[in-house]
Amino acid sequence: MFLLENFIQAVAFTLDSLLSIYFWIVLISALLSWVNPDPRNPIVRFLYGVTEPVLYQIRRRLPFVVAGGLDLSPLVLMIGIQFTKMLVVKSLYELSLRVSAVVPGHLRGV
Secondary structure (H helix, E strand, C coil), X not given: CHHHHHHHHHHHHHHHHHHHHHHHHXXXXXXXXXXXXXXXXXXXXXXXXXXXXXXXXXXXXXXXXXXXXXXXXXXXXXXXXXXXXXXXXXXXXXXXXXXXXHCCHHHHCC
């Protein structure tokens, strides 16, 4: 059963890492939108290419996030990322601990 526990922990760690990286990408992309960077820059194209599809969906489904020329969709996305990390990732870690606790002692080698 330790394989299942380790697998769940690996999934949780990978998901946590990917969500953290995406959080920083969204933050950097939002900060770059304030300074009007060169759109032909490959880094800027990458950042916008990774974030704009998700931000577009947020703007389309929640039209109130763009008010008075201020786009709050990156903030909504970053809150969603943090919520996902707190709900899903922590639940996966907790599940991995419970999987190891459920296994009877004679199967764990105790």
